[in-house]
């Protein structure tokens with residue numbers, strides 16, 4: 001994945017930490033609820049349902065309703 005190489009390793013590590021923290025049930029993917037709750041805690045900002053939908057549309061290419069770590073890296077780059 002190209003985006004992986006664009007991220008400095010430090011921020012990738014940080015991102016992975018955030019990802020693990022957001023993944024409350026530890027299944028390796030993030031549900032909409034986990035992203036919503038996580039962003040509130042991590043960034044102090046509450047995303048609107050529209051913003052969550054946008055993120056999932058961009059990241060969740062197979063429409064599983066969950067996003068994985070590769071997906072969240074792409075999301076990070078769009079912020």
Ligand SMILES: [Ca+2]
Nearest residue numbers: 023027029030
């Ligand atoms: Ca999860």
